[in-house]
Amino acid sequence: MKTELILDHSLPDDVVKIYSKDAQIGARILSYIDHFTTGLENLVIRSEDGVIIIKKMDIVSAAIYDKSLTIYTKEDEIKTSKALSALMKELDSKTFLQVSKSEMLNIHMIKRVEPSFSGNLVARMAYGDKVIISRRYVSKLKERLGIK
Template identity: 45%
Template sequence: MESNVRVSLKIDAIHSVTEVNINTSDRKIGENLLDYINKFSSSTTNKLGIKTPEGTVMINKSDIMFAEIFDKELTLTTTKQELTTRMTLSTLQQKLGSSLIIQISKASIINVHFIQKVNPSFSGNLIATLANGKKVSISRRYVKNLNKVLDI
């Protein structure tokens, strides 16, 4: 069986930057490859400093399960703790930079790695159950994003 993907690697010491070109006839494959490659070009540190009233707490980005903003305070739920900060939701999303952290409502984001189950709600929303048992609502407007990321 012949593969429809060709991959090649050229190492050239003359170049001072790494350059990646993707040539494809399938837009979805191209976008998925680009997302995957961008993960490597973003910040190499997995740590994130969160300013809280008690001081700056260092957490692992991969430990963030869910974040929700309410009354100008962002509550971060991690695998180990819950933190409150004055950071904006969009700033947090930018710092995380992962395609697996998706917006699920106007005021919240979720790490899809921690979703255990998704059930429909009576209003057309979805209810996601996280690994820690917490249930969060996914707005109808953002269901398409979730389906795309989960490939369902």
């Protein structure tokens, strides 16, 4: 792949343009850039223990169990009443992907993806967690990871 940096001083300060013939390569480049630009952003979570501030990039996955959202980070499990859709909206990032009706994950924390029953996949995460990817979301995950 050939890459080139062209500086265009006529662009606004907060604009970067990326040109690619291949959509998957373009999406992967945007995901990498997103990974480095969102890593320092914090997320405020209200839980039973009070208000907790975590770095977005520390989130490994999140899942709803018994109407409670549990956010799994590198070191903690944080329970909150926040909806999964609200969390996804706050993350607003190419780094995070909803993989079932009740779960989402950080694609940069995936170590391995394995086939499972009836078209589902299992993602083995960096800190030992396993996340089931529902058939409905398999194509989105494959596209995001650049798997054909």
